[in-house]
Amino acid sequence: MRQTRERVAVIGCGNRGRVYMDLVAEQADRFEIVAAADPIPSRVSRIKSMAGGKSFKSFSSADDLLDAPKLADVLFVTTQDRYHYEPCIKALHKGYDLVLEKPMCSSIEDIIKLEEVATRLERRVVVCHVLRYTSFYRKLFDIVQSGQLGTLISVNASEGIGPWHFAHSYVRGHWSVMEDSTPTIVAKCSHDMDILHWLIGSRCKRISSFGSLSFFKKENASLEAEYPMFAARRYIEPNVRSWLAQVFDYSGVSEEEILTWLDDSPWGRSVFACNNSAVDHQVVSLEFEGEITATFTMNAFDEGRNYEITGTKARLRAGDFCSQHMDCDIVVSEHAGGKVRKINVKDQNPHPKYGGYHNGGDVGFIKALPKLLGSQTPPLTSLSTSMHSHLMAFAAEEARRTKQVIELSAYYQGHKSSEHALD
Ligand SMILES: NC(=O)c1ccc[n+]([C@@H]2O[C@H](COP(=O)([O-])OP(=O)(O)OC[C@H]3O[C@@H](n4cnc5c(N)ncnc54)[C@H](O)[C@@H]3O)[C@@H](O)[C@H]2O)c1
Structure with a gap:
C-alpha cells in the first residue's frame, strides 16, 4: 500500500466524475483532489469546491491537463464513451495510473491496444465495474465459491433497465445512437457480462445473441x-x-x-421521434470453460437485476424480484426437498447520499480504491479481467448483428492489431 495521500485528477466532470469526486473528497485522509478538466466551467468549479485545496488546478480540456506536467498519481477518466482511448493513452505515457469508467473504450480494438500500452508501461488501470464492490454481489460470489451449490451448471441472468430509464438514456440520451456511443449491451450490460464472468469464474468461449429495437421508433x-x-x-x-x-x-x-x-x-423529444438505434431488448447465450452455460436478457420494460444459478447440489434465486416479493435478497434451495435458506444481505457501505447508486457499488469502489491502486496483487477489476468482460459484450453485439455464433478467442485474435498502439 502507498503510504501518502493519493493525488487525484479527473477529466470529464459530468455525472460520473462528480459522483466519484464527491466520494473521493469524503476520504480526505487518503486522497487529495488536485485538478479537473471539462469544457463546461461550472462543472470544473463544482469539483474545485469539493477539493477545497488552494493548489487545485482547473483545465478546460483533457488535452490541456495532459499537456501540463504530471500533477497527480491517479487520473479518473469519466468522459463519454467515445473519448476514453485517446486521453487514456496520453495519460499512461505521462505516468498516470488510471481509474477508467466502463465501457473502457468504444471499440474492442482500442481496448486491446490500451491493455498492451498499460502492460508495457507497467501502469495500473482500474475499471469502474462497481457492482463487484457491493455487499450483494460479494455475497453471491461467496456462495458460489463456497461450493454449497455443488458444481456450477448454469446461470440465467437478466437486467430490466426500466422504461423511464431506458427512454432517458437509450432513446433520448447519450447512448441512444449506438454508432455515436457504444451498443446497449456494451454501454449498459458490460456490468452484467462482468458479473457473469466473475461469478462463473472462468472465461467465456462462445456467444450467440438476438435482439432489436421494437418499440421506441x-x-x-x-x-x-x-x-x-x-x-x-x-x-x-x-x-x-x-x-x-x-x-x-x-x-x-x-x-x-x-x-x-x-x-x-x-x-x-417524443420517444417516437428520436434518431435512436439502441436495441430495447436483447438475449445472449453464452458457453464458458468447464461447459457452464449462461443466458442473459436485457429488456427496457423490466425493472432490476435477477439471477438463477443452478449447481449439482442446490439452486439459487437472487435479485430485485426476491427482494420485492420474497422478503429476502437470496434464496438457496437444496435439491430433492433439502433445506431452503433465505438470506438478507446487509449493506456494508451504507451512505446517506450515494447508498443507492449501483446498489452501494460506487461507495464500495471508492472505499476500496487505495488498496486497488497500491497492492501488489491485481485489483478485483483489473484491466485484463475487465477486458474479458468487454470482449464478451462486444462479441454479443457482433453475434446479434451478424446472427452468428462468435468464438471469443477467434474474435479476440481478429481484433488484435499487428500495429502498435498510439505513441
Ligand atoms: N459505472 C457505471 O455504471 C456508469 C454509469 C453511467 C455512465 N457510465 C459511463 O461513464 C462515462 C461518463 O458518463 P456521464 O454520464 O458522467 O457523462 P456526462 O456526459 O455527464 O459527462 C462527461 C463529461 O465529459 C466532458 N467532456 C467532454 N469533452 C471533454 C474533454 N475534451 N475534456 C474533458 N472533459 C470533456 C463533458 O463536458 C461532460 O461534462 C461514460 O463513459 C458512461 O458510459 C458508467
Missing part, C-alpha cells in the same frame, strides 16, 4: 397518447427531477425555464 408515433408515462414534461415532476439533474443543472431554475430548456433539448 417512428412507426409507433400513433401510440403517443397511449403512453403518457414517456412524456418529456414529466421531467418537472419531483420524483423525475433526479434524471434531469444528470443532464441539466436546474438549481434555482423555474418550471417554466425547465420546460423552455426541454423544448430545445434532446430530452424534450
Whole structure:
C-alpha cells in the first residue's frame, strides 16, 4: 500500500466524475483532489469546491491537463464513451495510473491496444465495474465459491433497465445512437457480462445473441397518447427531477425555464421521434470453460437485476424480484426437498447520499480504491479481467448483428492489431 495521500485528477466532470469526486473528497485522509478538466466551467468549479485545496488546478480540456506536467498519481477518466482511448493513452505515457469508467473504450480494438500500452508501461488501470464492490454481489460470489451449490451448471441472468430509464438514456440520451456511443449491451450490460464472468469464474468461449429495437421508433408515433408515462414534461415532476439533474443543472431554475430548456433539448423529444438505434431488448447465450452455460436478457420494460444459478447440489434465486416479493435478497434451495435458506444481505457501505447508486457499488469502489491502486496483487477489476468482460459484450453485439455464433478467442485474435498502439 502507498503510504501518502493519493493525488487525484479527473477529466470529464459530468455525472460520473462528480459522483466519484464527491466520494473521493469524503476520504480526505487518503486522497487529495488536485485538478479537473471539462469544457463546461461550472462543472470544473463544482469539483474545485469539493477539493477545497488552494493548489487545485482547473483545465478546460483533457488535452490541456495532459499537456501540463504530471500533477497527480491517479487520473479518473469519466468522459463519454467515445473519448476514453485517446486521453487514456496520453495519460499512461505521462505516468498516470488510471481509474477508467466502463465501457473502457468504444471499440474492442482500442481496448486491446490500451491493455498492451498499460502492460508495457507497467501502469495500473482500474475499471469502474462497481457492482463487484457491493455487499450483494460479494455475497453471491461467496456462495458460489463456497461450493454449497455443488458444481456450477448454469446461470440465467437478466437486467430490466426500466422504461423511464431506458427512454432517458437509450432513446433520448447519450447512448441512444449506438454508432455515436457504444451498443446497449456494451454501454449498459458490460456490468452484467462482468458479473457473469466473475461469478462463473472462468472465461467465456462462445456467444450467440438476438435482439432489436421494437418499440421506441417512428412507426409507433400513433401510440403517443397511449403512453403518457414517456412524456418529456414529466421531467418537472419531483420524483423525475433526479434524471434531469444528470443532464441539466436546474438549481434555482423555474418550471417554466425547465420546460423552455426541454423544448430545445434532446430530452424534450417524443420517444417516437428520436434518431435512436439502441436495441430495447436483447438475449445472449453464452458457453464458458468447464461447459457452464449462461443466458442473459436485457429488456427496457423490466425493472432490476435477477439471477438463477443452478449447481449439482442446490439452486439459487437472487435479485430485485426476491427482494420485492420474497422478503429476502437470496434464496438457496437444496435439491430433492433439502433445506431452503433465505438470506438478507446487509449493506456494508451504507451512505446517506450515494447508498443507492449501483446498489452501494460506487461507495464500495471508492472505499476500496487505495488498496486497488497500491497492492501488489491485481485489483478485483483489473484491466485484463475487465477486458474479458468487454470482449464478451462486444462479441454479443457482433453475434446479434451478424446472427452468428462468435468464438471469443477467434474474435479476440481478429481484433488484435499487428500495429502498435498510439505513441
Ligand atoms: N459505472 C457505471 O455504471 C456508469 C454509469 C453511467 C455512465 N457510465 C459511463 O461513464 C462515462 C461518463 O458518463 P456521464 O454520464 O458522467 O457523462 P456526462 O456526459 O455527464 O459527462 C462527461 C463529461 O465529459 C466532458 N467532456 C467532454 N469533452 C471533454 C474533454 N475534451 N475534456 C474533458 N472533459 C470533456 C463533458 O463536458 C461532460 O461534462 C461514460 O463513459 C458512461 O458510459 C458508467
